[in-house]
Amino acid sequence: MSNLQKEDFSAWYIQTIKQADLMDYSPVRGCIIFKPDSYEIWEHIQEAFNLRFKEEGIRNAYFPMLIPESFFTKEKDHIEGFSPELPWVTEAAGEPLEERLALRPTSETMIGTAFSDWINSYRDLPYEINQWANVFRWEKKTLPFLRTSEFLWQEGHTAHEDEASARERTMRMLEIYKETIEGLLAIPVYSGQKTPSERFAGAVDTYSVEAMMKDGKAVQAGTSHYMGTKFAEAFDIKYLNRDNEHVLAHTTSWGVSTRLIGATIMVHGDEQGLVLPPAIAAKQVVLVPVGPWKKKTEILERLEVLSKDLKAAGVRVLIDDSDNSPGYKFNEWELRGVPLRVEFGPRDLTNNQVMIKMRDIEGKEAVSLDGIVESIQTALADMQTRLLETARKNRQQHEYTHIETLDELKEHIENKRQEGETPGFVLVGWDGTDETEEIIKEETGFTTRNIPFDPIVEKKTCIVSGKLAKHTVWLARAY
């Protein structure tokens, strides 16, 4: 077995996604092809969130991708935040355009302009909408799924009568993100508030769910923003309130993206390659005939019956009856992260059983063919739960709460480096100033992830200034 994941996590990641046939590069910088096996993960993510959004009464819509330059200039912080990363359309149909058009990095400006038209009275509020779309951010460093020039995401945008209702929506979506990312992707996340310097460009408050990868680095897995009346002011989103006055709406936005695919790979993958939570795996079960199965037609026939029964029960299954050796097949489907493998040969036929190998644990188990569909469904459900527990344990081993000073942090990082270990997530006290945050970043490369709602420990003094801590904050290296 290789030690690549431990020794060179980046190399392991690229090798894993290539071997699992998840993506390919395009000649356009930082743009990737989502091949069927990764796109199907995204489709399962979409299904899950669409269900939740629908329960909340939030409907999908689609807004134009091209945004006139003038829209961006309306909200000062927003243009400052995004302009360094925008690609621009400057010509079309053989002629230069009068105004440059940006490829959307996010749709606040387009949707704000629409909301201004559509919202007239308190009766129109809350106005709550979601969009699934491609977005563009021309970043310097790119990494498949985690940071690409074009990516896919959902962006929700809502307008409300007052701050309380807008904040309730902001927090509710964060909750839905946490529940779905933990339930569907088996990735445990920390919910909390971003520090001012890490806020979304133009937001009053930004909240996030943060996940720890196997190399200890952080991925911001979802964000939810309370905009106050800043965008309403910039885009003139006013409504007639119950007292017959024209007042500004309070708006929110929130999103998750295809970086969730990357996070899933980095949280669950192992030295054998991809490990996929059953809930999102394109194929949940692979059936492999073993032994001299070609001489005994009942073997394949029995697997075909099992395949049909599993499909009828809603299980995503395939039979590998190719000419490759069983060993080759086992390796192939492990690389691709298929959660459950069934092996079935002449001896199993005689014993009315199959051998089952779960992707995430060692060893095989003989399971009776009586009630096999239910046994497999249970095994998949157990694996889904187990992956989350395993990820939680792994995360816990790389959470550090004992660090009080910047020197201790540097020492921790250096010690872990020497041990060939990850420095992980470090919970520290912070005096709440941009200056101390900047010092941490410059001296250690760690950034604030979020101020957790329920910190496992309350820190009393700021790690940099030694002053009374205003917040307890997670620090980590981040993707």
Next chain:
Amino acid sequence: MSNLQKEDFSAWYIQTIKQADLMDYSPVRGCIIFKPDSYEIWEHIQEAFNLRFKEEGIRNAYFPMLIPESFFTKEKDHIEGFSPELPWVTEAAGEPLEERLALRPTSETMIGTAFSDWINSYRDLPYEINQWANVFRWEKKTLPFLRTSEFLWQEGHTAHEDEASARERTMRMLEIYKETIEGLLAIPVYSGQKTPSERFAGAVDTYSVEAMMKDGKAVQAGTSHYMGTKFAEAFDIKYLNRDNEHVLAHTTSWGVSTRLIGATIMVHGDEQGLVLPPAIAAKQVVLVPVGPWKKKTEILERLEVLSKDLKAAGVRVLIDDSDNSPGYKFNEWELRGVPLRVEFGPRDLTNNQVMIKMRDIEGKEAVSLDGIVESIQTALADMQTRLLETARKNRQQHEYTHIETLDELKEHIENKRQEGETPGFVLVGWDGTDETEEIIKEETGFTTRNIPFDPIVEKKTCIVSGKLAKHTVWLARAY
């Protein structure tokens, strides 16, 4: 009742989609906002096609939107066909790009490049993939849903060992388009082959399904292309065949787009506004309490039970318990095309019945509350069938097969104009030359729609040259 649909179809169309709250304009030329009620139609279309694609073993993927200019120049006909309509990204992140990047008008070039990498052996074939995506064509004249600068579509791309297999896929997808457009959207279509001048840029053969709008004009509702080995040659899609030789693959592509939304509106809408086939309506049923219902709480309570029962049965239903008058509500939901309206008041409560009004037929019917869910489901299914039949009848009334010469065609068009009628679809003989096709277009504004597989009449002589007809072809004005 207004006569707007009859007198000014374009004005009727725009009024209908605005009143039904389906779309809004964006400040960017020809780009529209798909509001929730139109986007949900698109979602139902996606669901239906995804099911069919899955049955065919075709998987979804996602390819980058930005296409390097050099990709386009590889297939001569393709670049000639698309270059007049391309928008270009020329700068990103504050710097000019070395090579211009087109916003995809279609993905043949991107996917061809990928196929060249991915396909090595006959064992990889057929390679069949579909993509749901936004695409861009900077057209001079735009019309919401039917012709927009940015639109949504699916594009399937497949590669095959030989011509037979590629042609089979081409025709199979056309069949699936016909079945789905007729079954789901209740729009009857003519299947046939496009003439060479109307072929997709770079295709060997293009097939289409063509629909007739209520104004007699045509909408090309879906297309399927056999590319031969032209794209394989341009993009070097070669594979090792069963005889161990490197040979070119045969490719296909096929697509339908959000113009299906526009076609649905133009085929079924009437003077009262939108009429939606139940299969794709965001709301299939609206429940309206009538009479002094606010004084009798059982009325609304009973409707809430009905709503719950309908939802449990998978029916998309809403209750309109707003303060608006029943007449206002009736009008509102008719404008929005809700297929079935239930009225329920004190007298109905006493009689254990509801009044049901179907959107597409006059008059209301009393229906017993016993078995009401099944009654409603049956009524919706009947309406779905009826809409297709009505559209077929309407189409039949505007099919003309008696025209033998160009003068007769001109006369027909002029007569219909004077009668305030549409000239509809005209089936004519054609000698198969580009020249005669061009003359028809110049002199009448009619274009060839397709050469139907099963023409209702075989035409013997060419409408222009009087020579022996090589094909019988549909002519019409087209969107």
